[in-house]
Amino acid sequence: MGVERVESNGAQDGRTSSKRDRRVFWAAVFILVSNCFQYTAYFGVSTNLVNYFKDRLHEGSKTAANGVTNWQGTSSITPLVAAFVADAFLGRYWTIALFLVVSVAAYALLTATAAAAALVHAEAPFYAGLYLLSLGGALQPVLSSFGADQFVGDEGEQSSFFNWFYLSINVGALVGGTVLVWVQSSVGWGVGYGIPAAFSVLAVAAFFAGTAAYRRHQPPGGSPLTRVAQVVVAAVRKCGVEVPDDAAALHECEDADGMSAIQGSRRLAHTDQFRFLDKAAVETAGDKARPSPWRLCTVTQVEELKCVLRLLPVWASGIIFSAAYTQMSTTFILQGDTLDPRVGTFSVPAAVLSVFDTISVMLWVPVYDRVLVPLARRATGRDRGLTQLARMGVGLVVLAVAMVAAGALEAARRRVIARHGYYESHTGAGGDGEYLPLSIFWQVPQYVVVGASEVFTFIGQMEFFYDQAPDAMRSLCSGLSVTSFALGNYASSALLAVVARVTARDGREGWIPDDINRGHLDDFFWLLAMLCIGNFGVYLLIARWYKYKKTVD
Structure with a gap:
């Protein structure tokens, strides 16, 4: 090929x-x-x-x-x-x-x-x-x-x-x-x-x-890990070297087509962030006598590492988002197991309701692509409509709304329990063997809102990590965005364990006991909503600090 x-x-x-x-x-x-x-x-x-x-x-x-x-x-x-x-x-x-x-x-x-x-x-x-x-x-x-x-x-x-x-x-x-x-x-x-x-x-x-x-x-383009290691080693070796004020004095080279020395990668413009790493591109007399990629790197190679470092805070913001998102496969199902699943003669398992999240995504994608983007394009003059960072930020807020919806339903469910005297749950039934008089389909709004948040944040992450990665590291940086979802799952498990233990002290049932009818799952959803809002606040600072990648054409 x-x-x-x-x-x-x-x-x-x-x-x-x-x-x-x-x-x-x-x-x-x-x-x-x-x-x-x-x-x-x-x-x-x-x-x-x-x-x-x-x-x-x-x-x-x-x-x-x-x-x-x-x-x-x-x-x-x-x-x-x-x-x-x-x-x-x-x-x-x-x-x-x-x-x-x-x-x-x-x-x-x-x-x-x-x-x-x-x-x-x-x-x-x-x-x-x-x-x-x-x-x-x-x-x-x-x-x-x-x-x-x-x-x-x-x-x-x-x-x-x-x-x-x-x-x-x-x-x-x-x-x-x-x-x-x-x-x-x-x-x-x-x-x-x-x-x-x-x-x-x-x-x-x-x-x-x-x-x-x-x-x-x-x-x-060769091993990106090797190139990153070379920049770090070269910068440490030259820790006592002064970085010139004029970035044009830093070492750079290009091929016959004006591309960088890294195969298939465009040259990257110099940025002022992480200036210590610029030391790796300062050419000394020793570099001329004994050239080595572990002592002297190009500006593009240094900027590759800077690009990755700038991506990491954005990547970290996705961990809290993913931790809240994974509630669809855990606490949402626990909540649904206690509600009335009957539709005529059929019963709908709580886990099946995640299909509404999928349907929501399938509806929101064309709406976003064909309606919201053209409207935003006319307002902002950008081809993408919203910037990638703005798109992801919207999704962070929308997911907080989903957690609020789940908490509101849980509060209503607890009022029904108190009103009817159901304190034991047996496969979704109340203490008298009947289902709670609250349909499982009241969960649909929270699944739909979660789907909307995916269209903004998850797709925004895919696009952002591809676009902002160096040309020769796009697959790897795109793979990095996927790992935030995995860490979000681990964070969700850890949060559940900590909350269950802390809230169950002194003989209390806690927020998430085995019988959630005796717990306070609504408080857990409020906590997740606050974490989402706090995460959004930190994200705004990250977005303000972030500098988009620029190439040298």
């Missing part, structure tokens, strides 16, 4: 422009379809995994839950592996191709073990396939970066691509988390895992089918 430079935004004539536009359009279509198939397969396995552990591997509830969380934790780290391979060695196209093939092998192994589990003991092969999947399915940061590469030079269309990329994830989640889970429960695990395997094959086929349409392939 050859390396193509970024195509010019201009065109010699209308036919050339039209041909290029069609090519970019089809490149995006193939990437989005492949991504949708991947996530359909992924959620077809992950959504109902705890029940596989219990039904087929005969694990206890605690062991099964730990098995799922351990696997999900691993799956949150492996994107960094794929991102590093893409940026350092293979480039994005070949990394995607390799990991897609690995995922097909993983699904095939899972399907084989699921089909044979009734006949033989297949625990070891299943775990092998599962953790192979955590590696093969780690493509979100690389695939999103590769898709955005196709729109380099067109900020508006690039921003729109991230919206539709996230929508494709949620379409996959909707199909995989509902239809395929029903197949597993009603037909069997062999077929239930065979269908995700088929979708993984379709994902590979869709990606390769678009090969001729992909117009830009970022070449690997």
